[in-house]
Amino acid sequence: MAKKVLLFCLLLCCLTVGLVAQPTREDYKHADEVASYGKLAYGTKIEPQWLNESLFWYKINRKKGNDYVIYDLEKATSFTPLDQEDLASQLKDSLNKELEAFKLPLNKERFSDDVSSFTFHMEGYKWSYQLTSKLLSREKLPEKEDWGYWAEGRDELANGPVTSPDGKWLAFIKNYNVVVKEHSTGKETVLSFDGAEGIIYSSYLAWSPDSKKLATYQVRPNIKKYFYLIESSPKDQLQPKLHKREYLKPGDAVPIKQPALFDIETLKQIDVDGQPFENQFDLSPIQWMEDSKGFIFDFNERGHQKYQVVRVDAATGKTKVLIEETSNTYVEYPRLRKWMFNDDQQIIWKSQRDGWFHLYLFDAVTGKQQRQITKGEWLVRNIVDIDQETGQIWFEAAGLKKGEDPYHIHLCTVNINGKHFKELTPDNANHHTWLSPDKNYIIDRYSRVDLPPVLVLRDGESGKVIKRLEEADISELTAKNWKAPEVFTTKGRDGTTDIWGVIYRPTNFDPNQSYPVIEYIYAGPGSNYVPKDFTTSYWFSGLAELGFIVVQLDGMGTGNRSKAFGEVCYKNLKDSGFPDRIKWIKEAAAKYPYMDIDRVGLYGGSAGGQSTVNGLLQYPEFYKAGVAACGCYDNRMDKIWWNELWMGYPIGQEYIENSAVENAGKLQSELMLILGEMDDNVDPASTMQLVDALIKADKEFELVVLPGMNHTLGGEYGERKRRDFFIRKLQGEKTPDWNK
Template sequence: MTTLLTDSDYARAEQMLFPHRARRVPGTVLTPQWFADGARFWYRIGTRYVAVDPDAKTRGAAFDHDALAAALSVAAGQAVTGDDLPILAVDIRSDDTVLFSAFGRNWKWADGACTESQTATTIPGGILSPDERYVAFRRDGNIWVQNRADGTEHALTEDAEPYFDYGGLPGTTGARALTRALGLPPPMILHWSPDSTRILVAHIDQREVPELVLVESSPADGGRPVEHRTRYTMPGENTVATMTWNVLDVEQRTIVRQQTEPTPIMHNVALVYAWWSGKDVHFLHQSRDARTLELRRLDPSTGAVSTLITEAGETRVDPTVLLGDPHMVRVLDTGEIVWWSQRDGWGHLYLYSADGAQVSRITAGPWLVSSLLWVDEKDRQLYFTANGLIEADPYLRQLCRIGLDGNGFTRLTDDHLDHDTVSPPQGGYLVDRASSPSQPPHTAVLDGEGRVVVELEAPDTEDLKILGWQPPERFRATAADGKTPIYGLLWRPHDLDPDRTYPIIEHIYPGPQLYRAGPMFNPPHYGEPEAFAALGFAVVAIDGRGSAGRSKAFHDHSYGDLGNAGALDDHIAAIRELGQQYPWLDTARVGITGQSAGAFAAARAVLLYPDFYSVAVAISGNHDNALNLAMWAEHYHGDVSAEGKAAISNVTLAANLKGKLLLIHGELDDNAHPYMTMRLADALIKADKDFDLIMIPGAEHSLIGWLHYSLRRTWDYFVRHLHGSEPPGYRLQPLLLPSLG
């Protein structure tokens, strides 16, 4: 018997979504902001700002909230309270000055007074120097600095031109539509020297890169459609954006340019993986096909470049476990180099001599180092997190320490919690966030022995449980090969009746650059599976072979077979195994949904396995990877021949459609551009298949501003076609971005 859903069910589901859930469990997202001295940090929790001094073992208000509110009320002429400060872009300085924006104006709080701020620190997107004397910013593609003391400005570069400028991002991954949607300036990436005298910045050349044109059909002014042009390289195309590094002297206003040929830039991580080591510059260089990774040194006084370490492989040579994670290279004061590598099939740390000629192993074993936190050079110890030390779940991160000589391996945590740990740039202590799918993060400052120095936050889930929320079950299943263990999460439908059967929705993101169903409290896409559970669906998220976070062989399962989308056959095997364990799971009614690469996988599932998946909703999907950003196919598939590109396109499978398919895309998506969805639609029409399509005018890849509409249409689609009842007509409220904390 099908139970009709009501407005109350939809309202309960709405409260499961990320911004509402975050408010009910404040403290699950705690991001330390290090003061310039590096010894202290501050963070936001709800609407409060907290400062922590690990040396003094103290935690308290970062500033007097009530006093700031009173002063702001007078200065702005609008009443505010300390319990609900309407402040944005908050920057708390080491001298206890607070800079922020409120009511469309920029403010400075210092010495008990709140005044409007006209200094460079208010320039959107500006980056403060370590000594807090200067702010660097972009103007017309050039790099400028402004003196905080007197507000004077001067240019450090003057030769920028369209598509050949400094400090920006390549158009392929520049997220210009997203920054427009959020009202933010285009992102800027540069690196201040520790002594605040110089800036390392990339000069990016996109002049010869082919254009991609998106059309905004319904501009806010109601005028003619507006075209948005960007430079975008697709797989196998000859021309790609290139970059060179430049060192800008702030006082002398000189430029030292990289004295080697420009190198291809396939992703933004190339701009992040560069740093100052004392007075030297080091950066990671990856070949276009990602099969070679090098550590290079740039002499900031001459621009000469030397290669210190080279590693090559038959598939990708990754610098991290997950794409975009902080790199795991440290150049020590001795000149020695700590280097992370998967050369033994896992992911371990090695110690190289200063010239790169000699190497010794630091860590070893059938597990991997997932983050390098802190190298204590005085005691020659390093601190890191590791996956795979707990047999029951290889994704659980544990905090560890080891000597640089490979001796003295010590686990500082010994539990079944996931430890998401960070450290300030100079080390000295650790901020540990320990959680599980059922336990919100318990955050504390730890010392080098793993002992608690300062307790920070320990939220509970009582306010969520009142709404019917229950944590997902962490499960282990067997992959389609009949031997490899794989892992996932299962959310039970609210008010579960074991005598009934429930349709299943798989919430998928197959990577391969990350993993989806981690064993932490806030896995990626949290809130959406909980909402489906509130609507009476059972929900699963699964990490099959080909996704990241485990061995090199496990990850490489998708290399050359990216069309398999994280081993969809593994996902089917896991769902069937769960169905045998829980009779209330109806494995004859299985739907699937995802966004971006998850949308590719959702559509592919209903096309490749039409007798198992009967309903799919694919949002912002890269359905034809022959048209997607070049990095995706070239790094993660490896074959960009005509046959290779056809194997990673859903278009070729259009004739297989049997079930229900809803495609949703934003017309201004400059990441997975909408033409990929239209190519799939074209193929479905030519195959005379019925499907549903929603193109959202003005929307970008993340659908910021339209999430409530996209989610509601997704819910309605599954309720109608998988649940078997008519949606109640409920309308979701617009969703704001989740607050930090």
């Protein structure tokens, strides 16, 4: 009897957790195939370009391969002028390699405005193909310009001489000072006399349009800071290589700039009061007004709680703050934007000052706010175009309609006086649009994660659909039992705010089974990260296919919602929206009982790696296992701009409280760390400091270090390790013996 009871209990246990067989190599191979099912969807990749008011073209992926279509508005017809069979044959002869029509690896394709030729880049050449004569020619492309490492400070002395608009003067830096040379006489005149090695004038000189004034910055350089990388296995030598990267971290000194102004008619310097801008994070490049009566620059105060647009009077050097943004948390300066209007007499300004990103109109001379152009509990994402004569503005907006995904982008128009607002793309979807040069037509490609792309031509005035141009074909995809992600929404921690996400299921999904849940997380503030367009290229698909439900969502603390929604992250990056995430997953599981929330995993890279570790440390009762890649586990170790914006300046106790390194002793869940040894985005020492803290706390974890790899989730090897880890830890199954 006891044996029967035991057998019954074991059977009940199996039914509870789901019958997932031990995975094989073939299962992994099949998972990779599912992840590449995108090749079975056609008409999903479309990038239009306007040629003129009556012609546009687009590249589209069809079953046979890439096709190039030109649409003629006057004739209301489309045609394909490119003879790809002939082009492939000629390219094959020129390059002596096998090439197939409709599958040519072309880049930067373009038709000429009169549709007489087709140009593209390939194999280091720019090619030109005459569509009538079918003559193919090529020219060698210049070597790619080395822009240097992204975190390097600008070399203020690296710019060459700058000629005045009237061609009479040449301005340059000599012995750290500003010098002008008159072309007619060759005479050089020194305009500044206080430049020295420790306080230099920038060679990025800006002439006024009338050539009567010259402006630049005097710069007090900072002490450069570096971190170091050891490349253990270089391809060209046996011994390792040492690399160093210039890299500022929170709290480090930054260069200090002061505006400088020179009168070319008198060859004298005009004093500009730079004292109000001393406590700076940065000053933007100088921008002259069209009338040459002044120039403007943006002042970004250190700590990012004040941001100003400043005007300097060209005659007197006096400064005036035209626009000021302040916040007791942060001013989200990367998303502030300005557009000059009315011959630079007015500024259209995108600001979050009322709690949502909206457009405002300011006088560019007095700084007076003339009106708020857009308003409401939705936000302006970007301005597409401005008619300088009529004042009509075309812009992208999101969150317009209650009940629709608030991240969906719609094209709208409004007059600069705030009147005549109109939504031009009303369909419930995410819209990518291209305005014709005369604004009479709109090409609109729209989709959702669960709606394949549609390409339509719209009337530019009303938004009415004139012609349905293309519809994606996913019949072969669905024949493989592919399942689109499901959009799922619940209320967040406050009980009122909608939290949006998606659920991914395997192709062999069985609602009678019980599946572990894995959340892919990226919770970095400033943007949203859940896909909104239709795509079949989800890297989650392979993981889901091995017996998991994978979810992704945007919790509070991320961007593209209200200011209050984003401010949850301020000095509190370890929050990562977890109260919203856990509530969301629990409510999804209440609707779908096959989601086993006793077996929840978490993974992500970069800021997602940081969030993964913090999720395990703070919520071990919910997140049982996590894989964190290339993370910053202490914000004092990461790049200056990102961390000072969200974590504040000066560096305070909150940096310690948010540090996974400082809190490593709290680890209770299963953890794998992945690190590329050549990561020059996040200092690899951040991962190793976490490793050190975990060892000192006597914690168990797994570490995967990938030689030669940069900032990465791990590539193919890392993906296999991640799959193995979750199968072992959440399914309790053995994984293939990869060494046999």
